[in-house]
Amino acid sequence: MKKNGIHPALFxxxxxxxxxxxxxxxxxxxxxxFLLGGGKTLAVVTASGTVTYxxxxxxxxxxxxxxxxxxxxxxDGAARVVETNCPEAICRRTGAISRVGESILCSRxxxxxxxxxxxxxxxxxx
Numbered sequence: 001m002k003k004n005g006i007h008p009a010l011f012x013x014x015x016x017x018x019x020x021x022x023x024x025x026x027x028x029x030x031x032x033x034f035l036l037g038g039g040k041t042l043a044v045v046t047a048s049g050t051v052t053y054x055x056x057x058x059x060x061x062x063x064x065x066x067x068x069x070x071x072x073x074x075x076d077g078a079a080r081v082v083e084t085n086c087p088e089a090i091c092r093r094t095g096a097i098s099r100v101g102e103s104i105l106c107s108r109x110x111x112x113x114x115x116x117x118x119x120x121x122x123x124x125x126x
């Protein structure tokens with residue numbers, strides 16, 4: 001609508017402020033779980049008990065259970081089985097786990113690797 005023969009601006013510079021605020025808030029909410037993920041641990045559950053390792057410290061260790069050997073590597077905040085003498089090697093093919101609630105299971109060896117900590121999800125909406 002014209003006012004005194006001049007078109008009003010469809011977009012004014014101050015309109016950027018609310019848009020940038022919403023954009024930055026959304027970005028912060030998306031990145032928050034990654035920034036607060038430092039308290040996660042890897043729980044290694046075997047028949048002889050449970051041992052936890054922080055995912056923030058790189059290390060490798062070997063587990064020998066029920067005649068099977070698993071080599072586990074924790075690096076860059078994720079854990080994975082890099083070597084096993086299990087014929088199926090499903091635990092090795094599972095890949096790296098880093099999110100709370102993810103797990104790797106070697107049923108032959110009776111070993112469960114599980115990421116624990118805060119920030120996990122109770123359900124997945126989709």
